[in-house]
Amino acid sequence: MFYRRIGDDLQVALTLPQHAEALFALTDENRAYLKEWLPWLGAVTTVDATRRFIDLTLDNFAKGTALHEVLLYQGEIVGVLGFNTIDKTNGIGRVGYWLGEAYTRRGLMTAAVADLLHLGFQELQLQRVEIRCATENRRSRAIPERLGFQFEGTLRSVERVGQRLHSPAVYGLLRSEFQAKD
Helix, strand or coil: CCEEECCCCEEEEECCHHHHHHHHHHHHHCHHHHCCCCCCHHHCCCHHHHHHHHHHHHHHHHHCCCEEEEEEECCEEEEEEEEEEEECCCCEEEEEEEECHHHCCCCHHHHHHHHHHHHHHHHCCCCEEEEEEECCCHHHHHHHHHCCCEEEEECCCCEEECCEEECEEEEEEEHHHHHHHC
């Protein structure tokens, strides 16, 4: 099983079918908190829907086109992150993440995304990593800003979440920039 220790209380692991119940429970508990930002939330209303999602992520992982991880804090699933897409031809990974509300403001996701960057640039040999965040989502935007990503612009009205169209801020980090920091 893919598993990485980030700190004493923090680990990431490849999302597997045995995580379905805990992951669904976390999603369901945080539904009101997450609904403003996540377009897929309405489609995940059962544990079976979570299982189907996990199966899809594992298929994509086997193809080398994505990597989905659960974030564990003190042994409990508290969020998810990963490369939602990996463009192998161009060496580009697009990062996505979310964290249960009770676990925010502790630096957990920043540490986990930093670990994901090491994995992406060193093991997956990516040339570029991209993060897109709704312009209004300051907490989410703070992560790439803390990790040295460059703000590259805003895509206007491209992601529907409920009745709203979000305009994501696009952040990019190149392998050369990552190596210069390391």
